[in-house]
Amino acid sequence: MPENMRRREFIKILGAGMGGALVGTSFLKGFTPPEGLNASELLKNSTIKKTATYCEICFWKCAGWVYEKDGQPWKIVGNPDDPSSNGRFCPRGTGGLGAYTDPDRLKTPLIRTEERGKQVFREATWDEAFDYIADKMKMISEKWGPECIALFTHGSGGDYFKNLLKAYGSNNIAAPSYAQCRGPREEAYVLTFGEGVDSPERTDLLNSKCIVLIGSHIGENMHNGQVQEFSEAVANGASVITVDPRFSTAASKSKYWLPIKPATDTALLLAWIHVIIEEELYDKEYVEKYTYGFDLLKESVSQNTPEWAYPITTIKPHIIRETAREMGKHVPATIIHPGRHVTWYGDDTQRVRAGAILNALLGSWGRRGGFFVPAKAHLAKYPMPKFPDSHKDWRQAYPGKYPLASLALASGICDATIPTPERDCSFKGWFVYGTNLIQTLPQPEKTIEAIQALELLVVIDILPSEITGWADVILPECTYLERYDDVRVSPARIPTVALRAPAFEPQFNTKPASWMAKELSKRLGLEQYFAWETFEEYLDYQFKSVGTSLEEMKQIGVKKLESDHPIYFLNGEDYEFSTPTGKIELYSTTLAEHGFDPVPKYTAHPEPPEGFYRLLYGRAPMHTFGRTTNNPLLADLMDENEVWVNPKVANKWGLHHQQYVILENQDGKRSNKIRVKVTERIRHDAVYMVHGFGHTQSKMRRSYMKGADDTQLISRVDLDPIMGGTGMRGNFVTFKTEAV
Amino acid sequence: MRYAMAIDTRRCVGCSDCVVACQTENKVPVGYCRDWIVEEMSGKYPLLSLEIRSERCNHCADAPCVRSCPTSASHYEDGGIVMVTHEECIGCKACIASCPYDARFVHPEGYVDKCTFCLHRVKDGLKPACVSVCPTHAMIFGDLDDANSEISKILQSRTHKSLIPEAGTKPHVFYLL
């Protein structure tokens, strides 16, 4: 039976791939079904078409197939050959059709006609829009230099605008995924191991025997392959240790839940390091062979006993010891998960580094059940001239600051846009691709102040998100289901390439970003940077360089390639790490050189005043921030967020389950109204909500004013001095029940 | 043949993928669902436990919906799958009232609708959409009459329960504990 199934699926796939990818009933009539099966129910009187894609609903980019039935969009399913999804999409990917069918989508280019933020636009032709932008760009370039235009980007189509900006002469290209999300993690791992963790993460959860999660809510954070592996590990009996002020989904699957007092994680990590060294639970051979600075580390944590950590973290010393031993027991298949959104308290690089050091001690880097060594496909780049030199960048606005930031800071560019007497590197133009800066950057008033100082704000988006309301020109992009995009080359255990081809014609007057950037390049005299005739040709060129073709990729969607290296350090072979010492740096020479603590130290953070609670935020499995809350399929599952409140706190404030409240932070900033979820699943000193709700844009009708936006309450930001990450968990809120 | 489903509450993270996959596969209109996720938390901070379940029609062997249907629209298909024939349903809602799981609803087109175990796929030798999409492999579907099927084996080896067996409907969706 399974054999038959596979064959039938295969035949369908084959049929679907052939000539225009059409399978009709006539095709099936000539095909005798295997014994015991009736004529295909699925295809009875239907025409099925399937198109290869990779998902854009989050940035895990799972590859899959988009199905059309009788000319109607039907469903999206995973591609079994894809190591990111293993043929199974997450709810957001499965619900990706909702992005296509959303009636609130941007439909045509718009040009602002009244003052910024009033949201008065006129419909424009693409030519008008491009002319407007090109004229402004030329003006800015002449008056202030091309570096005064910056790009904020999140998503596949941003790459073409990256090219455009680099060709134009600006290197100020920032993604909020760095300074507002995983930047500190990447820097901490580069400092320690000479390499970042990257995305999808190189975690070998599938084979882990012990998984330590610190503020990582895998399962609610629905990064597909990772959740799959986590669940598999749990089913195989892995010990999970979850450190979280909240009883998360992952906590419920854990052997140990450590409901830590928020903002004290570093103390716990140092205590664990202390116990692991003191009780000699670490991987001695590995530490000996691969690491640098063990004695300095040992010396540095000598005072960080579990008894020291107890009053700080509220985690009992015997639990700290027990969990450390649990980690030691499974060496090296123990992994301290590096986290993903780690910009919490401003000392985030150091905190994540403490976890990285633990991983190093447990010998998990490059080992089975720890971190594998990822492989990535190497594609030939489509021929393009060299980019012009860029003379200045955002760093000049911050002399001496954030020395280890390897990527541009979205928040830094935003701040530097606001003219001040000290700074003359003010930005004059922004391109914003696929990121709703109003909800993405903390301190939204500041973002708006920066916007008001601009000469040009171009927003490329699919939905009329808040940021589009401030734009001078809005370029409506078609969804990922209606366009080609660049080849996907995700790091994984085996290298793969994946294709995204348009499953449907673009709806309305929307266009792919690749086309927009190319059209703009023509007006700026930069067309040599977009030399391809058609995007198919551009893709085919790249695919051919790894032994496939666009034609083949249309049939298979994903191609697995040969890896040139093993995924683990197998037998203690020599390995040169890309750190100054060539070793895993338990003691960071780079940090020492820049005057930072070479070994992480615990610093106390402010605590909530009486009557206030620390604002924690996170994710729900069915949403990707605010990008999906208007998606009809996904909004059906969760259309507003709730604020989680411990019953004791609810009692104190007389709050009832499901009642609406308004949250007010320490600076008097207020949220939209939000329902209370009274639950034992959270500590009494913190509240929690899912990020991405509380849209204030009425053009997104489904999500408008549904739930609250944590960004509105993040007015205090603790900057990471090492790399400029914006710590956002130092905000405290109280409840306002009147006037709800 | 006796089809059944088992859901591994240890694996399930409650992501709702089964719900969306069902909606797209079966063109369930926006605002309706044939399956849903329940989280049941027990205990007091900090001693808590959480059970996550993907729920749907239990395809009961003694289905009150089939008994209460005045027109035979609700009926058993081969393998015990409970189905509703749209052209026979008058929309009296007796079956809705009779279902202790509240698994049925009135489709906007007027007939009563619910989970079909994706009979159209099962007939094709495929798994139901929810089962085949589940990222954590938390769902198992198969034939209880086949002692070698995955579901028979896992129900043999793992502790499991069904929902309100005391309602006497002989439900055929099981939860592995």
Added chain:
Amino acid sequence: MKEITITSGRMNPGIDPVLHAWGWEIPVYLFLGGLAAGILIFSAVYFLRGKADEYKFAVKIAPFSIPVLLTIGLLALFLDLTHKLYFWRLYTTIRWESPMSWGAWTLMLIFPLSVFWAASFVPDVRPGLKLPALAEKAINLLIPFRKAMAWALIVISVILGMYTGILLSAFNARPFWNTSILGPLFLVSGLSTGAAFTILLSKNEQERKAFSRIDMALIVIELFLIIHLFMGFLAGTEVHIQAAQLFLGGPYTAVFWTFVVTLGLVVPLLVEALEMNGYHLPAQLPAALVLTGGLILRFIVVDAGQSSRWLYKFMTHF
């Protein structure tokens, strides 16, 4: 402590937080069905007992209301159907296990029968009425069959009266409905409203008095059944106890004990008792109260049953 949440939402209309499959249509249908059954039973029984002239209203006149009552009832039922074009499917099969099917067939039988029954009394009620020759012929054909019709009506009407309760009590899924008391209770309530119908509209004081006496007995039985109902629930399983608590402190307490029990049963009982003892009170008052109480009873029972369920009783915290 338990916290139960449907985290993906279960957005199907009419399901959560409490079931709302049936609105006003079904209670109206059940009430009118019960009332019709009550009227027909009295009419047939007293006809057979030879009291057709003594209780002229109850035996000969009241049946003329039946086609009207049943038409309104069926219309209400029809309005409730969500797939109306397939209504005829009810009559392509007989499903013994489905009370809904039973009810459809019972009404199918009782409707024409009650029309014939009433028609046979046209000459008695309107002696001088000029009828078309054909109608007159037909009526004359019916008259010899009155006795047979009466027996048939008693059987079918009892089924109809019981059915209005059994329709609900057959639902194991709704603990509050799931009691065998509901059939007898609705039958007795139907009879009581049937009696009240005569008390309200009969011009003959003797007849009114006689029916008042009958009504008092029925009310006493009804009260007994209600007490029995709750005793049964309280001696039942957890879900049944919770179902009873909807009325014993829960949301239906005030409306049920005030409107159904006090105003719909106890007050009419007292008023009728006082009247028997010579106090001059408007006889229409208790009858109107009984009819209103009977209607409210159906509304409350239909509603409360839908509020009682096995799973997620309070949707989240308990």
